[in-house]
Amino acid sequence: MPVYQDPEDSEITALRKYAGDLTGKKVLEIGCGDGRLTFRYAAQTALVHAIDPSAKAIARAQKKLPGFLHNRLTFWAEGIETFRAPEQYDVALLSWSL
Amino acid sequence: MEPKSMVHALEKTGALLRKNGRLIDIHPPPEPPPIYVRLGAERHLVGWVRETDDYIEYAQADAALTEAAARSLYTWQKRGTFAFVTHADTITELQAHLAETWNDAIIDDRVIQRAEELMASVEPDKEVLLHEVVQIARLIVRR
Numbered sequence: 263m264p265v266y267q268d269p270e271d272s273e274i275t276a277l278r279k280y281a282g283d284l285t286g287k288k289v290l291e292i293g294c295g296d297g298r299l300t301f302r303y304a305a306q307t308a309l310v311h312a313i314d315p316s317a318k319a320i321a322r323a324q325k326k327l328p329g330f331l332h333n334r335l336t337f338w339a340e341g342i343e344t345f346r347a348p349e350q351y352d353v354a355l356l357s358w359s360l
Numbered sequence: 361m362e363p364k365s366m367v368h369a370l371e372k373t374g375a376l377l378r379k380n381g382r383l384i385d386i387h388p389p390p391e392p393p394p395i396y397v398r399l400g401a402e403r404h405l406v407g408w409v410r411e412t413d414d415y416i417e418y419a420q421a422d423a424a425l426t427e428a429a430a431r432s433l434y435t436w437q438k439r440g441t442f443a444f445v446t447h448a449d450t451i452t453e454l455q456a457h458l459a460e461t462w463n464d465a466i467i468d469d470r471v472i473q474r475a476e477e478l479m480a481s482v483e484p485d486k487e488v489l490l491h492e493v494v495q496i497a498r499l500i501v502r503r
Contacts, residue, residue: 265457266447273386273494276442280498281384290376292369295461342369350378356385358494360366360421 267298274302277355287352292342293359297323300357304335311349314359315341361417366424367431374433377501383434385497389441390419393492395454395471397478400485404478406451407471409490412464425497434499446490451475454488 268274277299278284284307294300294312296319304310312335314320320339327335338345361369373383392408392415428434448454451472458465475488 265453268444269447270443270445272442273444276440276494276496277384277386280438280440280496281382290373292373342372343365347376349376351376351381352378353382353384354373354377356373356383356387358387360361360369360385360387360424 273299277303281353281355284353288349289353289355290347290349290351291355291357293357294323294337295319295357297326297337299355300335301326301328301331304331307334309349310335311338311347311351312336313338313340313342313345315339361420363420363424366421367427370424370428371433374428374501379501379503381501382437383499383501385421385425385499386494387421388415388418388492388494390415390422393490395451395467395475396489396491397475398485398487398489399478399481399483403489406474406478407468409458409462410466410468412466422495425499429499432502435502436497437500438498439495440497441493441495444492444494446492448488448490450479451488454490458490 284303286308289307289310291300291310291312294314300310300312317339320337323337392410394408395406396403397406429436455467479486
């Protein structure tokens with residue numbers, strides 16, 4: 263068996279409770295890693311810009327990016343310090359990254 | 361990230377948020393998370409994950425958020441915790457997973473040994489659990 267992280271869905275449940283309804287929202291995720299959490303909420307948003315300074319992690323995230331999210335989810339291999347945001351966002355998510 | 365950089369990152373993030381935009385922060389507390397072996401309905405504590413820098417960055421993250429609020433960049437709205445549990449078939453698998461995802465995590469040899477001893481049980485329903493209690497907070501950007 264591989265390792266399973268949070269099969270109880272506690273993290274996504276807590277995120278929904280704290281972020282509120284993400285329908286139609288523009289989200290910036292900072293420290294997205296390989297998109298583990300990103301893929302779980304992106305479908306309901308208007309768009310997600312997900313950044314992480316690890317090019318390796320972003321390459322893994324891009325590889326796993328499902329077709330139905332192509333038009334709303336973009337990954338960048340960048341840290342927040344250098345990120346030139348093309349948007350203003352409704353929600354910023356610091357996912358285990360501060 | 362250095363503490364000063366954390367506050368700067370929070371400042372930059374705030375500038376990218378719309379008026380009344382929400383900042384959701386998720387990070388672990390500055391405490392070592394326990395490792396358990398579950399044998400059927402019983403959970404046995406076998407030790408904790410250590411970090412080479414003793415979890416200092418999580419305390420610094422707490423301090424950075426407090427400073428950002430004190431500087432009126434954000435207003436606290438809500439804070440809480442949730443349990444984040446990682447399940448593995450063996451302690452070696454958990455160790456390999458941490459090596460990939462958590463650079464400065466260390467599982468001491470005696471913890472590994474204790475986990476392996478328990479996992480040698482004839483109980484068929486068994487696993488290794490890493491139990492993290494993670495902090496989550498919602499802040500609103502101030503303009």
